[in-house]
Amino acid sequence: MLKEKVALVTGGSRGIGRAVALALAKAGADVAIVYAGNQNAAEDTATAIRDEGRQAITIQADVSQSADVDRAVKETMSALGRVDILVNNAGIARDNLMLRIKEEDWDQVLDTNLKGVFLFTKAVTRSMMKQRSGRIINVSSVVGLIGNPGQANYTAAKAGVLGLTKSAARELASRNITVNAIAPGFIETDMTEKLGDEAKENMLEQIPLSRMGKPEDVAQAVVFLASDYASYITGQTLNVDGGMVTM
Amino acid sequence: MADTLSRVQRIIVDRLGVDAAEVTLEASITEDLGGDSLDSMDLILELEDEFSIEISDADAEKIKTVGDIVTYINSHS
Structure with missing residues (x-):
């Protein structure tokens, strides 16, 4: 499905990003x-990708630093030749009630969660415009749509990603580059592992499918948006949340 | 110079859908030739490929007319 394609996945060493990197490789892509x-x-994920018979490289970078981002894209270009698919997945959380957020x-x-998406999108756009094709997939969050107490910073960044996704989609459409977002719900990762039992139970009550999602659930949605099956979809947000948000 | 101009003209005619006669050295990309900011960006990328050069964002912003393009290319390739 993604034969001959090269994908760059930020935050690709663990959690959702690792599952995304592996799923893209299984679909035929080489992955940075x-x-x-x-x-x-990161090396562990790369090894798993090579086991699938695909090429993989690892690049250490701070996604919020433009010099790091430009270097990461250059290294990918020289090692793997091009970038067809960018998955902006890197994210951090510093949860606290708004009054206590430093x-x-x-x-x-x-x-990390918003500027990093901008920097990476900007860095790959030039080559994607020239090759007149590209897929950019931004990992947002359901809380970017509905808000969440204790996550004012995180939700603001994730909502910002949705606005950026729509503007970028409109700017780049004439060059056959699609830009979409995925809004995962409650996914089993290290990030949600830290939540207390009570918070988890409250979350589960809000999920019609009454279970947490797996990183692979998100990864399959990314593969879809990166594939030819999604060539007429741009500027959209695909919720992968067990039905948490219906709108 | 003449050769650069004719190659630039061909690209602009192709990209902006204007007549070659309109693409004079004095013509402004946005004001006279009807290109918007995305068209200009597109044009810059096309010129980079055509002339095997890299035009930085800062330089790209200074390019307003067809003549600016020709002068830039002749001094950078």
Whole structure:
């Protein structure tokens, strides 16, 4: 389905990003994994991709630094030749009630979760415009749509990603580049592992399918949006949330 | 110079759908030739490929007329 394609996945060492990287490789793509700090996890994901018979490289980068982002795209270009699919998945959380969110916690979350999406999108756009094709898939969150107490910074960034997705989709459509977002709900990852039992039970009550999602559930949606089956879809948000948000 | 101009003209005619006669050195991409900001961006990328050069964002912003393009290309390729 994605034979001969090259994908770059940010936050690709663990959680949803790892599942996305693996699913893209299973669909035939070579993958560049951009990771923040966990080199072992990134190498582990790369090994799993090579086991699928695809090429994989790992690149350490801070997605909020333009020099890092430009380097990551250049390294991918020289190692794998091109970038056909960009998955902006890297994200962090610094949860607290709004009154207690420190300015630096606001800045860090916005820098990684929103500015990082902008920087990577900008960095791949030039080559995607020239090759007159490309797929950009941004991982947002259901809380970016409905809000969540204790996550003002995170939800602001994730809602910002949806606006960026729509503007980028309109700007790049004439060059056959589609830009879409995925809004995962409550997914089993290290990030949600930290939530308390009570918070988890409250969450489960809001999910019509009454179970947490798996990273693979999100990954399959990414593969779909990256594939030819989704060539007429752009500027959209696909919710992968067990029915949490219906709109 | 003449050769650069004719290659630039061909690209602009193709991209903006204007007559070659309109593409004079003095013609402004946006004001005279009806290109919007996306068209200009498109044009820059096309010129980079055609002349095997890289035009930085800062330089791209300074390019307003067909003459600006020709001068830039002749001094950078």
